[in-house]
Every structure is written in C-alpha cells, then in structure tokens.
Amino acid sequence: MTASFVYRRSYRGPVVACVFDWAGTMVDHGSLAPTSAFREAFAAFGVAISEAEARGPMGRAKLDHVRDIGALPAVAERWQAARGRPFDENEVQAVYADFIPRQVATAGAHADLIPGAADAAAALRARGVRIGATTGYTRAIMAAVAPRAEAQGYAPDVTVCADDIAGRGRPAPGLLFQAMTALDAWPPAAVVKVGDTVADVEEGLNAGVWSVAVTETGSEMGLSLAELEALTPEDRAARRLAAADRLTRAGAHFTIPGVADLPEVIDAVEAHLARGETP
Template sequence: MSMSAANKTAIALEAVIFDWAGTLVDFGSLAPTQIFVDAFKSFDINITLQQARGPMGLSKWQHIRTLLDDADIAAQWQRCTGRAPTDQDVDAIYARFMPMQIAKVGQYSQPIDGAAQMLAWLRGRGLKVGSCSGYPREVLDVLLPLAARDGIAPDHVVAGDELAAGGRPGPYMALANVLALKIGDVAGCIKVDDTVPGIEEGVRAGMWSVGVSLSGNEVGYTHRELVGLEPAKVSALKAQAEQKLRAAGAHYVIDSVADLPGVVAQIEARLKVGERP
C-alpha cells in the first residue's frame, strides 16, 4: 500500500469485472490458442500451443503481432517468404483467424463450474458485473448468447477491438466498464483474469486484481486433463501459474471463479478499514 490505511476513507465494493475465456467460460482457454495454431499453420508456419498462449490476454491483432515478433516464428516467416513479417502480414493472418475463431468459439463456450452460481451470488450482494475480453466483437457476438443460456450474462461487455485507446495491458477496457456501470471509485472494483496482461490491466486501472490459475491460460489444461494428472503435477502447475500472476501484480490468486466469494469477503473487509489496492 502506498499510504497507510488510517489516512484513507473507507469505500464500498461496487463491481467485479471478469475476463471471458479461461475465467468465466472455456476451462483451459482452449478456443483462442488452438485457433492461433491453426491460423498460422494455414500460412505454413508451425507454432506450438505454448507459443500461442504466450501473449494471451492481448487483443487478437496485437497477439498475432507479438507472435510474429518472436525470434523463432519470425525466422520461420523469413524462410517461407524471404522477408521479415510486416503489419500487412498480421492483417492477413488476422483475416484468416477471424472466421476460424467465429466458427469454433461455440464449441468452447461451456461455463466454468460454479461460474453462474458465483455471478448470482455477486448480484445477490448488490454488486454489478462487468466484463472484457481480448476477443473481437464479432466473436463475442457468437459467444455471448450461448453463455447467457448457461447463466453467464454480465451487465456490460467490452470487446478487445472496440476502443480507440487500445486493449490490454492498458487499463482502457476495465475503465470502460467503470464508465458504463457508473462506478464511483475504481478501488471499489475487482478485476478477475487468467492472463498476465489481464492482471496488469486491473492494476493499471487502480482495481483489486484477482488471478485465476487452474482454469486459465497459465495452466492451459482442460478439466478432464487436470483430473488425470498426479496431484504433485497439478500442484506444480498451480504454483507456477500463481507465481506469474502475482508477479504481474495480482493481489490474490484463486483456482477458479468458483473460489471468488472468499476473496470478495477479504477485499470488503480491507475496504472497510480504509485500504485500497
């Protein structure tokens, strides 16, 4: 804390702002990662799922730009085309990626266990529910009605391609939720995300930032795959994910959003004694 709690005025918790893939839906954040692999493969460029996960949380155009800036991937591009990748190449991959993502996102729209109940619990406490995503609006237009049928329907949604200021790790999408939901103080908000850029987004917006480990991109396993692992392996994956999320500034890290109520109670207690993020 930059100032002592005694010098601060207590405020109330007002809202929780969520990421989508790996946080509310799509355990393991598989939809975007596999499509990145497939999109690059259509240009004869081979990337791994691990490489595809690296920039997760960024807008999808910026995600592709970051992948093409990777030394190994750039070298592949140079060998295939005889030149370094340009922004026009990013546009071309993005144009290939988008219809593939739109076609496939519905297959990964299942809510994470406990997410719908957790959202109902938040609303029962009078809290507003915001959300934002690295997904462009065209993809969210497919995902949102499917998720709503399963009880995942935030009060506001910001897409990764619709703010002129840009996306993560900047604070802009989180702050757009603050404006739309009419939040009185950013310190009365919690940002929940499974990626490093998403945690940085919440920190830069002045919010409490909560990382999600086991259900998210940093672990990157389906629920079925996790259940099949030895407990020691699961613990190691969880610890590694938690370290990355805390290094990005997460105030708390939970296994999945089903565990959020306990953190909400802790943050509310800290706000009551005048603490801020």
C-alpha cells in the same frame, strides 16, 4: 516553517462491481479456443507455431496477439524462411483476417461455462455487486460466445470488447475504464478485476482496481477440465503453485483456483477497504 495538513481520502465502502475476463475465466476451461485458432491461422501461411508460442501473449487484443507472435525471433525466422519476406504489418493483417473466422468457430465451440461461474456471479449480484466483462475478443467473436453463456446462466451487465475502443488494448486500462463507466462503478478501490493472464492482471493494476487471477482454469494451466482432473494431486498442486507464482509476480493482489472461490476474496477485499487500505 508551518506544517500544513494534507487530507487523504480513503474509501471504506463495499465492492460495487466485479469485471471478469471471458475465456479461461468464465468460459472455455484452459482457454483452448484462441490457442488452436492462432496455430491454424499461422499454419495456413506455411508457418508452424508451438502451443507455447501461441499462448505467450494471451489476454491481449487478438490483433496485438498476432503481432506479438510474429515478433518472436524464432517465429519471425520461420516466417522469413517459409514466405521469403519479413512478418511486417501487411502480413499481420493477412494472418489476422484468416484468424477471425477460425476464432469465431472455435470460440463458439468452447463456450461452456467454467464450473462455479454462474453461481459466483449470482452470489455477487445477491450482495449488490454489478457484473461486467472485458475481453481480447472482438464483437464478432463474442457474438458466438455470449448467447451460449447466457443460456447456461451467465450474462454480465456489460461486456467491452477489444474493438469497442480506439487505441491500445490490454494491458492498457481503456477497456476496464469503459466497463466501469457503463456500470457506474467508482472509485477504482471499489472495483475488482478477475482474469487468467498477465495482461488481465496488469489491466487491473493500470486501472487502479483490485486484481484477482485464476490459476487452474485459464491459460497459465492451459488444460481442459477433463485434463485438469486427470492430473495427480501432486502434479495439480505443483502446476497451480507455478501459475500462482507467475501471476503474483505480475502483481495480482489475490490468486484463486477458479471463480467459484471468488466470494471469499470479495470478503477479504472488503475487510481491506474497511481498514482504509486500497489496491
């Protein structure tokens, strides 16, 4: 038997694009806006949910997020007791319709840039990296966020929202693929995805790109900047390590406290690429 040569292509160029999540990554330290809106929406139907229950599916498209909360056995039981009927798709749509205007209001009120976000994006652009974004937010929600972020110095070249594509949202890779197409960013090994949730990490992995997770500014920590800075150094370190462990176990290639630390990660990614290593 004659052995045959198999060519294996290896991309060894630079990072060409970085695609960020929004809440918890670039704006809204602690990803506080979605949590409060979900709790208020369920409470409007007489069903209380905890912060942990509201945060559990964070990063998903918001309609899927409502479905996931209602599918929790404890929430489903409370819903049945309060409403006298199961949490079916009709109930999902009712809660979602109540949620959207609440989320628009809270997202706009929590649109402050996370420290270092604008500088990190500017540093990437200075080295020729294109900037994109994907989000579980809808276009209506982003209309309350994007102008405020731009006024503070951050405006990605493209943002793909949960309702911009048909089919499954994150962790499916469709949003990220659309962002990559709009940015003319390829191959996947030349792209970095940055987010704060397991859904973000899995979105990157499912698209075949480098997946970077922030630990201190997002939903895993769940604290405002003031709350984070009020922690003792020991408590802050322990909580950061716990968040890093969860996100690393989800598959993140790198974890960093926040996006201010991203330029060093891009250097590390490009060193891997130069050696012919891929995500």
